[in-house]
Amino acid sequence: MPQEIDILVSEVGPRDGLQSIKRTMPTEAKLHWIKALASSGLREIEVGSFVSPRLLPQMADCGMLVRESNKIEGLTVLALVPNLKGAENAVAAGARKLTMPPSASRAHSLNNIGMTPEEAIEEVRHVCAFRDSLPSEKRPDVEASISTAFGCTLEGKVSEDWVIEIAGLLAKAGADSIGLSDTTGYANPAQIKRMFRRLRSEIGVEKMGGAHLHNTRGQGLANVVAALEVDVTTFDSSLGGLGGCPYAPGASGNIVTEDLVFMLEAMGLRTGVDIDALIAAREVLLRGLPNEVIYGNIPDVGLPKGFTYASGRSVT
Amino acid sequence: MPQEIDILVSEVGPRDGLQSIKRTMPTEAKLHWIKALASSGLREIEVGSFVSPRLLPQMADCGMLVRESNKIEGLTVLALVPNLKGAENAVAAGARKLTMPPSASRAHSLNNIGMTPEEAIEEVRHVCAFRDSLPSEKRPDVEASISTAFGCTLEGKVSEDWVIEIAGLLAKAGADSIGLSDTTGYANPAQIKRMFRRLRSEIGVEKMGGAHLHNTRGQGLANVVAALEVDVTTFDSSLGGLGGCPYAPGASGNIVTEDLVFMLEAMGLRTGVDIDALIAAREVLLRGLPNEVIYGNIPDVGLPKGFTYASGRSVT
Numbered sequence: 311m312p313q314e315i316d317i318l319v320s321e322v323g324p325r326d327g328l329q330s331i332k333r334t335m336p337t338e339a340k341l342h343w344i345k346a347l348a349s350s351g352l353r354e355i356e357v358g359s360f361v362s363p364r365l366l367p368q369m370a371d372c373g374m375l376v377r378e379s380n381k382i383e384g385l386t387v388l389a390l391v392p393n394l395k396g397a398e399n400a401v402a403a404g405a406r407k408l409t410m411p412p413s414a415s416r417a418h419s420l421n422n423i424g425m426t427p428e429e430a431i432e433e434v435r436h437v438c439a440f441r442d443s444l445p446s447e448k449r450p451d452v453e454a455s456i457s458t459a460f461g462c463t464l465e466g467k468v469s470e471d472w473v474i475e476i477a478g479l480l481a482k483a484g485a486d487s488i489g490l491s492d493t494t495g496y497a498n499p500a501q502i503k504r505m506f507r508r509l510r511s512e513i514g515v516e517k518m519g520g521a522h523l524h525n526t527r528g529q530g531l532a533n534v535v536a537a538l539e540v541d542v543t544t545f546d547s548s549l550g551g552l553g554g555c556p557y558a559p560g561a562s563g564n565i566v567t568e569d570l571v572f573m574l575e576a577m578g579l580r581t582g583v584d585i586d587a588l589i590a591a592r593e594v595l596l597r598g599l600p601n602e603v604i605y606g607n608i609p610d611v612g613l614p615k616g617f618t619y620a621s622g623r624s625v626t
Numbered sequence: 627m628p629q630e631i632d633i634l635v636s637e638v639g640p641r642d643g644l645q646s647i648k649r650t651m652p653t654e655a656k657l658h659w660i661k662a663l664a665s666s667g668l669r670e671i672e673v674g675s676f677v678s679p680r681l682l683p684q685m686a687d688c689g690m691l692v693r694e695s696n697k698i699e700g701l702t703v704l705a706l707v708p709n710l711k712g713a714e715n716a717v718a719a720g721a722r723k724l725t726m727p728p729s730a731s732r733a734h735s736l737n738n739i740g741m742t743p744e745e746a747i748e749e750v751r752h753v754c755a756f757r758d759s760l761p762s763e764k765r766p767d768v769e770a771s772i773s774t775a776f777g778c779t780l781e782g783k784v785s786e787d788w789v790i791e792i793a794g795l796l797a798k799a800g801a802d803s804i805g806l807s808d809t810t811g812y813a814n815p816a817q818i819k820r821m822f823r824r825l826r827s828e829i830g831v832e833k834m835g836g837a838h839l840h841n842t843r844g845q846g847l848a849n850v851v852a853a854l855e856v857d858v859t860t861f862d863s864s865l866g867g868l869g870g871c872p873y874a875p876g877a878s879g880n881i882v883t884e885d886l887v888f889m890l891e892a893m894g895l896r897t898g899v900d901i902d903a904l905i906a907a908r909e910v911l912l913r914g915l916p917n918e919v920i921y922g923n924i925p926d927v928g929l930p931k932g933f934t935y936a937s938g939r940s941v942t
Contacts, residue, residue, distance in 0.1 A: 466932025616782025
């Protein structure tokens with residue numbers, strides 16, 4: 311029986327990390343990496359994105375990855391779908407959880423998924439209707455995570471009222487859970503607390519999604535602490551902070567899974583993840599992407615002397 | 627009249643940063659750097675350490691630095707003193723605030739200052755008696771910051787009860803304020819909240835000192851957020867994270883002043899510090915220490931579009 315956990319760490323490296331770099335990792339190497347990630351104890355992995363291979367050739371093997379990853383016991387396999395067509399392809403491949411990225415910033419939404427925010431909400435409605443048309447054993451969970459929820463590199467400030475309004479509309483459209491994404495690394499801890507509190511009061515605790523945070527300005531784990539203060543229990547992160555930040559040579563893109571898991575476990579919050587196994591998974595990642603720059607402090611510095619996991623397990 | 631502030635950012639680069647690297651920065655260059663730091667709006671700078679120049683030749687000019695820095699209007703000039711002799715030298719140079727580093731870990735205390743923790747507390751008592759013997763216009767503030775308060779690379783876990791007991795003894799010994807130092811980068815946010823809460827209940831709000839945090843394991847700003855939750859209002863940091871971490875090529879030593887100020891201001895907490903001026907001070911630092919590796923995300927990535935300081939001042 312799997313260990314009980316307090317916080318779900320949702321690994322997004324195979325999707326968010328790999329789509330941020332130019333090289334394409336071979337399918338076989340991706341699968342090795344996904345298996346290594348799962349064997350560290352990660353319960354949920356976003357394996358890819360069902361988008362046009364013209365736009366993101368790195369993601370062309372997403373169907374195969376879903377099919378193969380589904381064979382890993384106890385793993386929730388997540389796939390990003392920007393629209394109904396993507397959702398149909400994902401379900402055909404056997405995906406049981408879909409994540410959709412409507413964006414609060416109009417400029418970013420048009421740029422990223424070629425739709426206005428309102429059209430993106432409609433698309434979530436179509437995907438939810440499609441979900442409901444399926445026999446129950448094939449019905450995927452539909453998660454929506456609002457991109458640029460804390461600011462946008464194109465528009466600057468994004469109205470917080472508008473973000474919360476979108477969350478309410480997504481809930482009405484049928485999304486199973488709704489999270490907030492700091493796509494641009496603009497969020498600060500005060501804003502994180504305020505917005506997740508408002509999100510909960512808008513959509514209720516049953517539909518509360520997670521926090522997708524980037525470390526662009528070094529605020530990633532600080533934002534996690536703020537989110538924990540308002541009882542957020544799911545965090546996206548990426549092994550080695552894969553993908554980096556194009557503007558900051560020393561900065562990871564997504565928050566680094568290794569450092570996140572260390573922080574949570576040190577705080578007494580069980581993740582079910584083994585840090586040494588995560589560090590071993592870095593080698594598997596680098597075998598598939600030789601010489602890629604990856605990030606993380608814990609892999610370089612090691613665990614504190616006398617460290618114990620939240621479960622009470624000691625490592626020294 | 628200086629702007630009111632919510633949080634005091636105490637710059638420790640000229641002491642903690644410079645003592646962590648092998649090269650010695652020329653006195654003239656240090657002074658240029660200290661002036662650049664002060665002109666960014668920093669209210670307090672730890673300019674050096676009154677230790678034997680045999681042990682730390684990088685700090686041999688501390689007397690001169692105190693004398694010259696005292697001429698900067700509105701600046702609190704802080705000097706580290708390990709013992710009574712250092713305090714006497716510091717006061718002779720005109721220092722008006724002293725910081726002492728008793729350590730909770732017995733092994734670290736013997737290693738670092740050649741005294742047991744009990745002897746280090748006695749030394750604080752001697753320094754406070756010396757302070758009280760001075761005419762009031764020469765009397766310095768005596769701050770004590772308990773090193774290895776969150777764990778030790780030599781001893782591993784450090785008893786939290788013992789740390790709090792030390793704080794109580796330091797208060798009785800006459801220290802004006804007592805803070806906690808995560809010398810080793812071991813602290814986690816849950817521990818930070820718990821320990822600063824206990825510290826306040828032990829010594830009272832009048833003697834509450836600040837948090838001295840290191841970013842060794844990437845937890846620096848996360849720990850700041852936790853400390854803010856329990857109303858800590860003073861944080862040490864170092865421009866460019868100068869000094870780095872010997873075990874982590876990509877990790878700063880002290881938390882990075884630039885990223886700390888950005889986070890606080892974004893959260894609506896006034897520091898009185900201008901981020902562009904901090905970034906300009908990096909150039910002054912590097913003129914004194916050519917090619918030194920320094921850290922920080924904000925200097926590489928820049929402020930978010932539409933950023934406003936806590937005071938309401940906009941930058942775009």
